[in-house]
Amino acid sequence: VLAGYRPGKPFPCRLLASDSLTAARSLLGARLVRKGDGIRVGRIVEVEAYIGQDDLASHARFGRTRRNAVMFGPSGVAYVYLVYGMYNCLNVVTEANGRPAALLVRAVEPLLGMELMRQARLSASEARLARRSSDRRERERARLRALPDDALASGPGLVCDCFSIGPAEDALDLCDPASTLCLGEAPRGESRGGISSGPRIGIGYAPEPWLSRPWRFWLTGNPAVSR
């Protein structure tokens, strides 16, 4: 379909093996690439860091379980989990093998394949609304058609809908350019602008100081950042 697409350079994944806060800043601006049946590319514009077993906001706070096992593995691997029984979330594992840490991809700015993303959002919505009235479903279709490109993946669950990411992608190596889902480097010379930071979202269960740690990072002023 997109015969003119040239894959960019792979993401320099050694950056993910270092400390997660540095890795978070490195990952901002990088590409998320989905291949197969056309191509979808987006720019990562918002991430959150979950660092170590003592981070009481992290899934790793209970130790190693079947769900979070890949957080304890090598960096550059995808950790995908289901939240609220409804939405998938994508993380990029960071730090040394054996130490549980990851970056939650909270928002992506669509660059290529926006129609595929919109279609994927639609499929996900149809599945979720299957048991709802046809009236409700039609309203959702209209809403998605009118949604600006910048809003397609402006939340962690929406990123996974747009890129068709689910349990099948858990433990996938995002640093292997041959993977159907992988990371790419931002083009040389692309201006990234400033980076802002603040507390993480949706972790009200966590005690201080974890609740207030400014471990959410985003590209300042980017229109695709989540609300």
Place this chain on the structure above:
DNA sequence: GAACCGATTTCCT
């Protein structure tokens, strides 16, 4: 086996 809760999103008051 039951109760409670969640790294979300959308709709309604």
Place this chain on the structure above:
DNA sequence: GGAAATCGGTTCT
């Protein structure tokens, strides 16, 4: 600003 949808994980009984 509050609630619902929905299911897997954790922590009890």
